[in-house]
Amino acid sequence: MTQVIIKPENQEEIIISTSLSAEEIEKLIKLNELSKAKLETAILSETALKNDWLSPEEDEAWKDL
Structure with missing residues (x-):
């Protein structure tokens, strides 16, 4: 049996x-x-990517899928 001591910060x-x-x-x-x-x-x-994903252009590109 191994004993492990964990000391989370603060x-x-x-x-x-x-x-x-x-x-x-x-x-x-x-x-x-x-x-x-x-x-x-x-x-x-x-x-960073949500600006691209949540655009009208992106919605238009994916509407038929």
Whole structure:
């Protein structure tokens, strides 16, 4: 059993016991960071792209689909 200590910013630490190996935990952390980065990109892109998507020209182009 592996113990993992997580200390979120400005919060108390959380201690988790798990059967995952240190390598598996590291992979999960990297996957989580990658997911966050992709989500941030999507959120920032949405604001920029909505000007194009929400236009009368765009509505006209897609009306038959």
